[in-house]
Amino acid sequence: MTPARPDSRDRPTLETIARQLGVSRATVSNAYNRPDQLSGALRERVLAAAAELGYPGPDPAARGLRRGRVGAVGVLICDQLSYAFTDPAAVVTLDGLASALEGEGTGLLLLPGVEGGGPSPDLVRSAVVDGFVSYGLAADDPGLAAARARSLPLVLVDHPARRGEVSVTVDDAGGARAVGELLLALGHRHIAAVSFELGLDRRSGPADSARVAASTFVAPRERLVALARPFERAGAGAASFPIWECAHNGRHDGREGATALLAGNPRPTAIVALSDELALGALDAAADAGLDVPGDLSVTGFDDTPAAVLARPPLTTVRQPLHRKGEVAGRRLLDLVAGRRPARVRRLPTELVARGSTGPPR
Amino acid sequence: MTPARPDSRDRPTLETIARQLGVSRATVSNAYNRPDQLSGALRERVLAAAAELGYPGPDPAARGLRRGRVGAVGVLICDQLSYAFTDPAAVVTLDGLASALEGEGTGLLLLPGVEGGGPSPDLVRSAVVDGFVSYGLAADDPGLAAARARSLPLVLVDHPARRGEVSVTVDDAGGARAVGELLLALGHRHIAAVSFELGLDRRSGPADSARVAASTFVAPRERLVALARPFERAGAGAASFPIWECAHNGRHDGREGATALLAGNPRPTAIVALSDELALGALDAAADAGLDVPGDLSVTGFDDTPAAVLARPPLTTVRQPLHRKGEVAGRRLLDLVAGRRPARVRRLPTELVARGSTGPPR
DNA sequence: CCGGAGTTCTGAATCGATACAGACAACGCT
DNA sequence: AGCGTTGTCTGTATCGATTCAGAACTCCGG
Numbered sequence: 001m002t003p004a005r006p007d008s009r010d011r012p013t014l015e016t017i018a019r020q021l022g023v024s025r026a027t028v029s030n031a032y033n034r035p036d037q038l039s040g041a042l043r044e045r046v047l048a049a050a051a052e053l054g055y056p057g058p059d060p061a062a063r064g065l066r067r068g069r070v071g072a073v074g075v076l077i078c079d080q081l082s083y084a085f086t087d088p089a090a091v092v093t094l095d096g097l098a099s100a101l102e103g104e105g106t107g108l109l110l111l112p113g114v115e116g117g118g119p120s121p122d123l124v125r126s127a128v129v130d131g132f133v134s135y136g137l138a139a140d141d142p143g144l145a146a147a148r149a150r151s152l153p154l155v156l157v158d159h160p161a162r163r164g165e166v167s168v169t170v171d172d173a174g175g176a177r178a179v180g181e182l183l184l185a186l187g188h189r190h191i192a193a194v195s196f197e198l199g200l201d202r203r204s205g206p207a208d209s210a211r212v213a214a215s216t217f218v219a220p221r222e223r224l225v226a227l228a229r230p231f232e233r234a235g236a237g238a239a240s241f242p243i244w245e246c247a248h249n250g251r252h253d254g255r256e257g258a259t260a261l262l263a264g265n266p267r268p269t270a271i272v273a274l275s276d277e278l279a280l281g282a283l284d285a286a287a288d289a290g291l292d293v294p295g296d297l298s299v300t301g302f303d304d305t306p307a308a309v310l311a312r313p314p315l316t317t318v319r320q321p322l323h324r325k326g327e328v329a330g331r332r333l334l335d336l337v338a339g340r341r342p343a344r345v346r347r348l349p350t351e352l353v354a355r356g357s358t359g360p361p362r
Numbered sequence: 363m364t365p366a367r368p369d370s371r372d373r374p375t376l377e378t379i380a381r382q383l384g385v386s387r388a389t390v391s392n393a394y395n396r397p398d399q400l401s402g403a404l405r406e407r408v409l410a411a412a413a414e415l416g417y418p419g420p421d422p423a424a425r426g427l428r429r430g431r432v433g434a435v436g437v438l439i440c441d442q443l444s445y446a447f448t449d450p451a452a453v454v455t456l457d458g459l460a461s462a463l464e465g466e467g468t469g470l471l472l473l474p475g476v477e478g479g480g481p482s483p484d485l486v487r488s489a490v491v492d493g494f495v496s497y498g499l500a501a502d503d504p505g506l507a508a509a510r511a512r513s514l515p516l517v518l519v520d521h522p523a524r525r526g527e528v529s530v531t532v533d534d535a536g537g538a539r540a541v542g543e544l545l546l547a548l549g550h551r552h553i554a555a556v557s558f559e560l561g562l563d564r565r566s567g568p569a570d571s572a573r574v575a576a577s578t579f580v581a582p583r584e585r586l587v588a589l590a591r592p593f594e595r596a597g598a599g600a601a602s603f604p605i606w607e608c609a610h611n612g613r614h615d616g617r618e619g620a621t622a623l624l625a626g627n628p629r630p631t632a633i634v635a636l637s638d639e640l641a642l643g644a645l646d647a648a649a650d651a652g653l654d655v656p657g658d659l660s661v662t663g664f665d666d667t668p669a670a671v672l673a674r675p676p677l678t679t680v681r682q683p684l685h686r687k688g689e690v691a692g693r694r695l696l697d698l699v700a701g702r703r704p705a706r707v708r709r710l711p712t713e714l715v716a717r718g719s720t721g722p723p724r
Numbered sequence: 725c726c727g728g729a730g731t732t733c734t735g736a737a738t739c740g741a742t743a744c745a746g747a748c749a750a751c752g753c754t
Numbered sequence: 755a756g757c758g759t760t761g762t763c764t765g766t767a768t769c770g771a772t773t774c775a776g777a778a779c780t781c782c783g784g
């Protein structure tokens with residue numbers, strides 16, 4: 001007895017078409033996948049029969065099983081979609097990823113995270129994909145662990161690789177150091193930072209250096225550490241480098257954080273934001289407080305998203321090749337899936353872009 | 363002879379574990395899927411052996427083939443990711459969709475479009491999914507046609523259904539009419555509109571009523587038509603209702619469009635934007651021109667995205683339940699996939715939210 | 725000690741395709 | 755005529771799991 005069909009409507013299959021035409025299944029398959037394996041005339045007949053019977057082409061799941069490749073990669077992202085995509089940097093990076101994949105006819109299976117973390121391990125375990133890209137997850141995220149357990153190709157974006165893993169990162173430290181040096185050179189001595197999440201616990205408030213050091217989110221940690229270095233050398237100690245941690249990487253959060261920092265004593269003359277979104281929020285906060293930028297307050301961002309140059313004043317920021325980063329990650333993953341062995345780690349350069357939001361303090 | 367394995371590393375399978383333990387494949391499968399079908403002790407042994415051999419659990423592609431369900435839905439979106447996700451409305455809607463799906467352990471396979479249209483038919487044909495959601499595509503998009511050809515469950519968001527199709531829309535016309543009536547009641551007689559794409563051709567410039575009528579993008583067409591109705595009744599004819607079409611739905615585009623409209627003669631005293639993003643751009647344009655909002659110019663948006671209330675002045679806009687819309691679409695699709703028959707069409711209400719960006723003309 | 729009721733586990737068909745190794749015919753060449 | 759090529763098409767093993775019908779075993783009351 002045949003077991004009950006999961007879906008009892010019987011869709012046409014290769015066999016349906018083959019029988020209709022009195023040819024073999026292989027021939028029908030070839031009509032779709034290897035036109036050179038059969039005569040043009042027969043191929044036309046097959047395609048015509050398929051159209052007539054409403055056969056939509058070979059079933060992707062079956063083909064995937066047989067070929068060992070399904071034409072999709074899983075993208076592990078932090079937070080729910082609405083949070084993750086608030087950040088234009090994420091959107092641009094993902095766009096780069098998509099553009100690298102789509103040339104190869106590969107789709108993106110989005111695996112959104114839960115509040116404050118990556119996707120659920122179950123979702124990862126059941127994802128029908130050829131590989132994974134993890135974007136900005138904490139190094140110890142359970143979803144990431146599940147992805148590793150699948151032992152499929154994996155590319156890590158924006159956090160460091162374990163032995164044998166492939167990663168794409170940017171020179172966060174170099175960019176941050178450049179910002180620190182610029183502000184010092186301009187004469188700033190009271191500098192504060194607005195950071196996005198440092199931990200999975202969605203905390204919002206001042207962050208001390210212990211919290212920074214303990215963070216499993218690598219990008220903000222590296223940036224903050226590198227930023228502080230020039231200050232320390234210049235004798236401006238950690239005490240004079242307050243950090244505000246925002247629960248989300250959003251403009252609104254940046255505004256709140258900057259407002260809090262501006263209430264400090266001494267009031268900072270420069271605010272370093274770890275993303276452009278946060279920096280835009282800092283600009284809002286400055287406007288709220290009636291402060292002129294850059295006269296009363298210098299503000300810097302990070303990423304150089306499209307909005308940075310459109311801000312008023314245009315934002316001094318650290319450009320990172322966001323689109324490129326996604327593209328490179330996509331190509332690396334395709335290489336792995338195809339059995340090629342790409343270079344293990346790739347660190348893309350960053351570049352300080354000085355615009356109108358920075359200047360010497362009064 | 364066995365054909366060459368697509369991937370020659372031999373991963374463990376159910377069989378590997380079964381052999382190791384001297385049990386049948388069925389038993390191992392049951393250990394994962396039906397714990398009640400075998401003794402706890404044996405189940406533990408199976409899971410332990412799996413862990414030891416590095417078996418990551420049943421292969422999702424094979425399971426998908428057998429079960430007839432793969433646990434993913436394809437989302438057809440217009441434009442590349444970086445354009446599509448510039449629109450916070452899209453992000454929030456997708457987030458709603460994701461939240462409805464993730465409860466059922468279902469992922470989102472993103473099928474990004476190409477410049478000015480939906481995803482390529484090939485991508486759609488080869489997507490390993492249980493169904494599709496189409497979001498804001500043109501009614502005649504080829505990618506959408508490919509999705510229909512798959513004859514999988516399909517839910518259309520923001521455009522009307524053919525016979526027998528399931529759709530989720532909002533009361534665009536009602537919202538637009540409310541905006542028109544508000545502005546008329548305030549005393550405006552020179553009203554202009556900034557629209558997003560009306561066609562696949564990425565045009566940017568003035569749009570006449572023929573172009574509006576011919577648009578296959580349903581949401582903007584309905585809004586513009588409904589908007590004009592009260593004006594016509596009030597005697598303010600079509601001639602006095604200029605429309606500027608933007609190539610993309612972005613803040614920057616809104617700024618350009620509004621700037622162009624403000625150069626018109628007579629200068630409009632109110633600008634209706636078809637999205638909040640465009641409206642934010644219109645606010646920027648007003649600031650550029652030194653115009654006070656709402657004193658010199660009233661501006662309205664559409665969607666009530668999170669940014670609307672944070673704008674300065676806070677934006678008068680038409681609230682649509684974006685998150686809900688995505689959720690409803692997701693639930694409808696899950697119903698279809700499960701073989702239930704949800705209501706065919708669902709039209710969610712819109713609501714005018716009057717805030718600070720509108721007032722009587724000087 | 726037998727029959728019936730539970731448990732626990734196995735056998736084998738099946739999902740829908742792909743791809744190799746031929747079979748077969750027609751053809752050109754020496 | 756004999757032989758190697760080419761060009762088409764088919765047979766069949768296989769991808770890695772799920773699922774149902776029933777086998778084997780245990781337990782129990784009568």
